[in-house]
Every structure is written in structure tokens, then in C-alpha cells.
Amino acid sequence: MDLLGVRSKTNVTRKVIDARPTLTAVGCFCIGTNQVDLGYAGKRGIAVFNAPYSNTRSVVELVIGDIICLMRRIPAHTHHMKHGMWDKSASGSHEVRGKTLGIIGYGNIGSQLSVIAEALGMRVVFYDIEEKLAMGNAHRCGTLNELLEQSDVVTLHVDGRKSNIGFFGDDQFAHMKQDAIFINLSRGFVADLDSLKRHLDSGHLSGAAVDVFPVEPKKTGDAFTTPLADEDNMILTPHIGGSTLEAQKSIGHFVAQRLEDYWFKGSTMLSVNMPQITLSDIRSTCRIAHLHANLPGVLAHVNRVLGEDNINIAAQSLGTEGELGYVVTDVAQRPDQNALDALAAIEGTIRMRVIS
Template sequence: MTKLSLSKEKIKVVLLEGVHPDAETLFRQDGYHNIHIYKSTPADDELQNILSDTHILGIRSRTQLKGANLAACEKLMAVGTFCIGTNQVDLESCTSKGIPVFNAPFSNTRSVAELVMAEIILLLRGIPEKNAKAHRGQWHKSALHSNETRGKTLGIVGFGHIGSQLCILAEAMGMQVKYFDIENKLPLGNSMAVSSLEDLLPQVDVLSLHVPDTELTRQMIGAKELALLPKGAFLVNAARGLIVDIDALANSLRIGHLNGAAIDVFPEEPASNNDPFESPLLEFDNVILTPHIGGSTQEAQVNIANEVADKLIKYSNNGSTSSAVNFPEVSLPALHADLTRVMHIHENKPGMLEQINHSFSSQKINIAAMYLQTLGEIGYVIMDVNCESSDPIVNQLKDIEGTIRVRVLH
């Protein structure tokens, strides 16, 4: 069995924000027992105290691993975001500290797509407004503004995993799908690519957004874009809160240009379920407001827990960084029983590999296998070697200028 430089009994694993119990189960089955579970994110002072000796950290979308919180992580080895996004993590600082960050980019794909499809059906039938009036004792039986999905055009912005899954569901409901993506994406079924967002908007009955939060996408749907949508169209956003100008959306609804919307993500969201939710959209009966639950199904949470926990365990056990969002990706085989694995994380600059190789040769250590990958300013080299003691070579490697971190597995 591979022996870590720090034994599993001493590796502190912290899981915040009610990460699904399957994650803890996977860690325990693999021999990790120093596990600390928190249903929410503690206040900053308490959180920083917890993080000071944490080696592996699991969070969801609310915990901010930035600034003082990240600075408190003196021993942090790896981070897992048990969700799709990583906006809550200072990726650049994690990279510079040699800390890989893992997420679950595909595990809740079906859950989000199903919610969006359900909301599209409800919007087209005018259910949100009828439901709201019924709760106030008003009987609003009418076919006005109530339509089937069949024959309607769905515009999808961002044809990635969720957008393409939604396409399949929408076509099964008889919708025509047109999509825009900044990358060339092959169409599915009878869907059609459109060359620009401006060309797409006037053609749709429903617009659904499925893009990440980047400088390019923030406020990409504002007053100008909403005006390009046909009168009576609908907007669905289950992607990121900063993509839509909420004030512009509220105005479009107020003047009756849009017939409704479904919003699951917001520019500012409550820190916990006990905090109030405020939005200019609260006044509209024809708007579906959901509390960022696109991926909040039991199935998705199980998938996410297993995917992210597995990535963290593999990195801890053998150094594999496959699908890390901020780190050179290396998929490593199991370590042979007679070898020692030395992992060197360093600044990606000329001469590093030469110095690393020289360190081993000067110690007369044979390198049985070597793996190297770089990403931007970071290099990650892994060597399986024959040596009785790793202490001398580790000390020499740490002295190389530009070394960020050295790990050893026996």
C-alpha cells in the first residue's frame, strides 16, 4: 500500500456547507479519518482558525476562499468545490501556492436542464401568474398567452454540456432549437447554430442562458439585448447571476415587452437560508424565482460528492491532477511498491528541469519514471525513483530557486 509523506490519519479533511455524506464515506473507506463536517460556513474568524491546519478542503458555492481566508490556509494541499463554479476561489493565488482546485463540471447537467425545461413549459402556459393569483383567491381561467411548447423556438446561449442537454429535451417536446456559442459546436438533432447573439435574439420565443461568469459574459443581456427579443418572449437564466442586468430585465417586464422570466441565479444572493432575499423582480407574478437550485437534486449531489471526493483522494494518494481547473493535468498510474514518488511543483521557467535532474543525479538516485506537465506559470514534475531515504533529495529539491512545494509518497 502506498504510504503518504503525511499519514492519512494526520491529514485533516474539512467539508463545509453540507456536502453530501457520500463524500465523507469515500474518504473514510480510503482510510482518512480526521474528517470535520460543517453544515454551513462558519464566520470568518472561526473559519480561518479551522483552515489553519486543514490539508484537504471541500466547499460549495458560498464559502469564499479568498483574501484572509486563503491566507489562513498554511497547510492546504488541495481544494474541492462540490459544484460547477469556482468563482468563490482565488484560483490564481491557489495556483501560486501549488494548490490544485477540483470541481464537478458535469455532475448536475441533467438536473439543471430538467429544471429549465420545466420552467419553459410553465412560462409558455402562463402558470406563474395564474398560480400567484390563485394563491390570492383570484380565479384567472384563460387561454390568453397560454401556449404549447410544440412549434416554439428556443434560443440557447452557450451550447456546452447543459445547453446541449437542454436541446435534447426541448426537441423531444417539439421545439425548434437555435443556439449561439463563441466556439464552433456541432449541432444535435435538428438544432441550428447562429453566428452571433444579435442574430439569435430576434428569432426566439424563449431565450435560455448557459454560459460561465467571465468578463465577456457579465451583463451580456442588458437593455439593448432584451429589446432585440420579440415582444412576448421569455428569458431563463440558470447560469450565473451577473450575466443579466436585473434592472433592465425588470424594466422590460414592467413595460410588457417580455411576457415573463425564470431566474435561478442573482447578482447578489443571501449568505444563508436565514437571510432575506431582495430583488427588483419580486413585484412580478409572471416571473419564476428560485434560490439557486438548478443543480440541487439528490441525484446531482450524490454525483458531485463522488466525483470531487474521488479527485481529491487520487491527488492525495498518488498525485494525479486530472481535470484540475487551475493546475497542470497529469494522470498517474499507481506507485510501484519498490519505488518512491517525488512530486515537485515549481515556477515554470527555463532551467528548472535541468536542476531537478541534477539533484537526483548528484544523489545517485535512479529515476524509474518521470511525468511532466506545465500550465502557464506553473510546472509539475513527478518522478518515481529508487531510494532508501527521500529526506536528502527532498531537502535539495526545496533549495532550488522557484520551488513551490515538494511532496513524497512511499
């Protein structure tokens, strides 16, 4: 097996990698790569690809839908109707126009959400630990509390780094505005749901939407419990933020294309664990992809081996990232086996592959 495709629930551990010495690349047909031991895969010369942008629109649309439904108290009205209660009151119901949306995490999803929310007439503020270019009229807050204290809706769009575990707890909920709405479609371990429940039950917060949970069932049909199940103005969804047919199709095409480009061209662009090199189609006789430890002199050694075999170099690209170096060389003729063996024997070589 040379190429492996997985979804988010399939773990590619050290044991799995060791069991397949010929494994060259892993395609994660999903957004995250937490299920893959990225460090060990890199040390074994295995490129890992995912689809970080393919479900962005789907997630953003669900957030917008959640905001409108919660502002109009649709979950509460639906609950009352199902129990035979007719309540036509406008109490607690609002337009989204003119309200302030606070986005925590201004990456691909957060920034696109910013644009669409502004188009609905919302005022947008955001907070990110990194400097990010504001879209439209969005305003960057200097602190998290600055965002929380002015936002009518707070939505989380942070990544899965360990420092985000338990990031949003009782102290953060306490800083939110009276009657504000909380939304989390990012990671289940980010927000403390018990704290959220307390702030909903106390009347501090007016509603919430949660799509991700600290512990989630492994498959469709499994039992699920949450302390938020009995809340009134609450939207609970089973981690479906990116689950649209359009997003799934996009993910399939995107990851398959990355695997194809790596296998047939050696291109590592958008790999999560390899130096980034974008390569065109092979126009010479063959291409030599040499992945190695990022040590001084490897490139010179590669060129010396090719020169000693009277091989003319047509093109060459080098990229380094962390502990890894990756040099791709197009040559006018295929080196003989002795030269290939010499390339594979260069100190620090992790994987050497001839593409033709």
C-alpha cells in the first residue's frame, strides 16, 4: 500500500505506519489531522494532506442560521408549539441587523463569517492571538474581554491546539453581555458546557448553539447525552457544521488532487507535515524526490552524485521546514542504479523516490 485515505475517526498511529513500510502519503478526507501522528509520519517520509478550506462555506452558513434562529427564539417557540402552547409574543426576539457579532478565531471560517454577517447588517468585532487582516468594517479587539463585553453573539472558531483545551469557561461566560448568545462550532474541548448551562439557567445568557462536544459518539445511531438537552432556547447539532453534500464533494476532490500531485509530481503544496514545494508536470526524462533530515550539505551531496554519473540537471527545487528538507531534481536522463543507491545512502536520507 502506497497511499492511504482516512476520515476523522480512523487513527493513523505509529503502529499503523510501521505496519506499512511502503506507505508514501496519507490523505485525510476531512478538515483536521489530529487522527494522524504527524511527527512520526514526517520522520518516516510520509506526506499528510487534508482539506482545511473545503467546508468553510457550510460552517459559516450554519452559524448564520443559528444566529437568526436564536435571535428569534425559534428553538423555544418550536418547543412550545410541540407541547400545545401558542405564544405569539415578540418578547426576547430581535432582528440581527444592528447587533454586534464577536468572532473568536479569525481564520478561514471566522473571516468569511465576518463578511456575510456584515452583509446582514451586523457589526463585527473579532479577537485572534495572531495579527489578522480585518475584512470589511470588522474591528479587531485587543483583548478577549473587550470582545465579550460588547458582543450580542459570541461565536468560537479556534483550532485544535492543546492550549485551547478548556479555553472558554466560567470566567469568559461571566464577561459576556446580559442576554447574549453563545455559539460553538469549532472544537468540543474548547468550551465548558456545565458553565454554559449555569449561565443559561440563571438567565444571564438568552440562548446557545453547540455543534461539537467533549465526548462524541463514534458512529451514527449511538446514544448521546449532554447537560444542555433540556435548555429552552438551545440548538444542538451532531457535529454537522461541515456536513453538506457540497462540502463532502469538495473535500473528496481536494484531497484526491493533493495525493495525485504528490504521487505523480512530487508536489507537497498544502501538506501539513512536509516542506512546501509546488511542482509542474514532469517535462524531462525523470524526477528525483529526495526527503532528508535538514542538515547542511545534503543538496551539494545530491548534485555531486548526479554529476559523477554525468547526469544533467534540468530543474531543481529545495524546501526546508523544521527538521525536514526536501529537494526535487528533474534530470535529462535516468541515473543508473549505482547513482540511485548513492542518493539513497546520503547521510540523513529519509526517503528517495524516482518519479517518471
